Amino acid sequence: MLDVKHLRKVYSGHGRTVEAIGDLTFHVAAGEFVTVVGPSGCGKTTLLRCIAGLLPATAGEIRVDGRPVSGPPPGLAVVFQEYGRSLFPWLRVADNVALPLRRRKLSTVERRKRVHDALAAVGLHDSLEAFPWQLSGGMQQRVAIARAVAYEPRVLLMDEPFAAVDAQTRADLEDLVRDVWRQLRITMVFVTHDIDEAVYLGQRVVMLSRSPTHVLDELTVDLPDERDQLGTRSDPGFSKLRARVYSQIRAAKAPVDLGKTAS
Amino acid sequence: MTILRRTALVFGLPSVLFAAWWVFSAGSVDFYRPPLSSILAAFAETWFGSRIRDDVLPSLLRLAAGYSLALVLGIGLGVLIGLSPRLRIAVEPVLEFLRAIPPPVLVPILILFAGIGDLMKVLVVVSGCVWPILLNTVEGVRAIDPVLADTCKAYGIRGADRLRHLVLRSASPQIVTGARQALSVGIILMVISEMFAASSGLGFTVVQFQRGFQIPEMWSGVLLLGLLGVLLSGLFRLVERRVLAWYHGQR
Numbered sequence: 484m485l486d487v488k489h490l491r492k493v494y495s496g497h498g499r500t501v502e503a504i505g506d507l508t509f510h511v512a513a514g515e516f517v518t519v520v521g522p523s524g525c526g527k528t529t530l531l532r533c534i535a536g537l538l539p540a541t542a543g544e545i546r547v548d549g550r551p552v553s554g555p556p557p558g559l560a561v562v563f564q565e566y567g568r569s570l571f572p573w574l575r576v577a578d579n580v581a582l583p584l585r586r587r588k589l590s591t592v593e594r595r596k597r598v599h600d601a602l603a604a605v606g607l608h609d610s611l612e613a614f615p616w617q618l619s620g621g622m623q624q625r626v627a628i629a630r631a632v633a634y635e636p637r638v639l640l641m642d643e644p645f646a647a648v649d650a651q652t653r654a655d656l657e658d659l660v661r662d663v664w665r666q667l668r669i670t671m672v673f674v675t676h677d678i679d680e681a682v683y684l685g686q687r688v689v690m691l692s693r694s695p696t697h698v699l700d701e702l703t704v705d706l707p708d709e710r711d712q713l714g715t716r717s718d719p720g721f722s723k724l725r726a727r728v729y730s731q732i733r734a735a736k737a738p739v740d741l742g743k744t745a746s
Numbered sequence: 747m748t749i750l751r752r753t754a755l756v757f758g759l760p761s762v763l764f765a766a767w768w769v770f771s772a773g774s775v776d777f778y779r780p781p782l783s784s785i786l787a788a789f790a791e792t793w794f795g796s797r798i799r800d801d802v803l804p805s806l807l808r809l810a811a812g813y814s815l816a817l818v819l820g821i822g823l824g825v826l827i828g829l830s831p832r833l834r835i836a837v838e839p840v841l842e843f844l845r846a847i848p849p850p851v852l853v854p855i856l857i858l859f860a861g862i863g864d865l866m867k868v869l870v871v872v873s874g875c876v877w878p879i880l881l882n883t884v885e886g887v888r889a890i891d892p893v894l895a896d897t898c899k900a901y902g903i904r905g906a907d908r909l910r911h912l913v914l915r916s917a918s919p920q921i922v923t924g925a926r927q928a929l930s931v932g933i934i935l936m937v938i939s940e941m942f943a944a945s946s947g948l949g950f951t952v953v954q955f956q957r958g959f960q961i962p963e964m965w966s967g968v969l970l971l972g973l974l975g976v977l978l979s980g981l982f983r984l985v986e987r988r989v990l991a992w993y994h995g996q997r
C-alpha cells in the first residue's frame with residue numbers, strides 16, 4: 484500500500500543545508516496502523532510531507548497504492564502538526580470540516596450528517612457555529628481530526644495530533660482514532676513522540692534515528708486488536724514493548740559515541 | 747464603552763469645530779470668507795433641488811463605475827500576479843513605473859483618447875484607484891499561510907474552490923486596505939476630472955461657482971464633498987465589518 488524506498492531529503496537554501504532524512508525504507512500494508520517515533524527534529528514531519536506529495540524527495544521513491552507519489556495522492560488526508568494554522572479562520576467549524584467534501588458526490592443531507600457525526604465523535608457537537616479562533620488549542624486540534632475523519636480517506640497521516648490536549652481527552656481521542664481505523668480499514672501512519680501512545684495505538688512501531696535519519700528498528704506490537712486504556716496499558720506485554728522502544732529512543736537521543744555503546 | 751459615550755466621542759470634535767467656525771465667522775464681512783450661516787443657507791438652496799439629480803448623482807455614478815472597475819481589475823490582476831512569482835518579476839518594474847505617475851497628469855492624455863465625456867472621467871478614476879488595490883492584493887496573495895496552502899493541496903481543494911476559500915479570503919484584509927486607500931483617491935479624482943472639461947458634476951459646479959463669484963455656494967460645495975467623503979467611508983466600514991468579521995474577531 485505505502486512504500487518508502489531509500490528516501491532521502493536534503494533541505495538547502497538560505498545559507499544552510501540540512502540532511503533531514505538520510506536513507507529511509509519501510510513498508511506499510513493496506514489497512515495497517517503504523518506509528519512512527521523518533522527524537523525531535525529527526526524528520527518525522529518531513530517524512531509525512533513527502534508521503535503526502537507536498538514536498539519533493541531529494542532521492543528515493545515513495546509509492547502509494549503502487550503509484551509513485553508526485554503530487555498529493557487522492558484519498559489521502561493529513562492532520563498537520565500546526566493544526567491551528569491548518570484551519571480556515573474565516574470558516575466556521577462545520578464549514579471547515581465540510582470544505583474538503585465539496586468535491587465528493589454527496590447530497591447536502593449526507594454531507595451535513597458526515598460533518599455532524601465527525602464533530603460529535605470528537606466531542607464538538609456544540610461548536611459547529613464557532614470560528615476556529617474562538618476555540619482552545621485542544622479543540623482546534625479536534626476540529627482538524629474531525630475534518631480528516633469526515634473525509635473518509637484511504638490513507639491517513641497524523642503528525643503528533645494529540646500534543647495539545649489533556650490526558651483524558653487524549654485517551655478518548657486515541658480510542659476514537661482506533662475505532663475509526665477499524666471501522667473504515669484505513670491505512671494509518673501516526674507520528675508521535677509519546678512512546679506509550681505509539682505502542683498503545685499501533686500494530687507496528689517504526690523507530691527513527693536522529694538526522695540524517697534512517698530506520699533504527701521496527702517492532703511488531705503483538706497485543707490483541709481489542710485495546711482499552713486500562714487493560715492494555717497494564718498488560719505485561721505492553722510494558723515490555725514500551726521498554727524496548729524506550730531504550731532504542733534513548734540510544735538515538737544520546738550523543739553519538741554513547742549511542743554506540745548503549746546499542 | 748456605552749453607546750452614549752461613544753456617540754459623544756464620535757460627534758464631539760466635529761461639533762466643536764463646527765461651533766468654532768460658526769462663532770468666528772459670524773461677523774465676517776470678508777467677501778471670500780462668508781459667515782457659516784450664509785454658507786448653510788446657500789447649501790440648502792443650492793443642493794436640495796435639481797442639482798442632486800443633475801450634478802451630485804452623475805458624479806457619484808462615475809465614481810461608482812470607476813471604483814468598481816478598479817476593484818475588478820485590481821483584484822483580478824493582483825491575484826494572477828500574486829500567484830505567479832515569474833509573472834510578478836516580469837511586471838513589477840512596469841507596475842512601479844505606472845504607479846509613480848500622478849493620475850491628474852493623465853487627464854489631458856485621456857481627453858485625447860476618450861474625449862471629454864463620462865468615459866474619460868471614469869477612466870481617470872480607474873487609473874488612480876487600481877494601483878493601491880492591485881499592489882495590496884499582490885501582497886495579500888503572496889502572504890497565504892503555507893500550512894493552509896498545504897491543507898488545500900492535501901485535501902484536493904483546487905480551482906474555483908481554492909480561489910474562493912483560500913486565495914481571496916486570505917488576501918481579503920490586504921485587499922480591503924487597498925480598497926480603502928483607493929476610495930479616497932477615487933473621490934479626489936472624481937472632482938479633478940470634472941474640473942478640466944465637463945458640463946455637470948460636483949467638481950464642475952464648484953469651479954463654476956468660484957468663477958461666478960458665488961462664494962457661499964462655492965463653500966457649500968466643498969462642505970458637501972466633505973460630507974460625501976464621510977458618508978462613503980461609513981458605508982465602506984459597514985462592508986468591511988461584514989467581510990472581515992473573522993479577521994477583527996481574531997485579534
Ligand SMILES: Nc1ncnc2c1ncn2[C@@H]1O[C@H](COP(=O)(O)OP(=O)(O)OP(=O)(O)O)[C@@H](O)[C@H]1O
Nearest residue numbers: 494495501503522523524525526527528529530694
Ligand atoms: N522548510 C525547511 N527548511 C529547512 N530545513 C528544514 C525545513 N523543515 C525542516 N527542516 C529541518 O529538517 C529537520 C527535520 O525537521 P522535521 O520538522 O521534519 O522534524 P520532526 O521530526 O517533525 O520534529 P518535531 O518532532 O520537533 O516535530 C530539522 O533539522 C529541521 O531543521
Ligand SMILES: [Mg+2]
Nearest residue numbers: 527528564642
Ligand atoms: Mg514535526
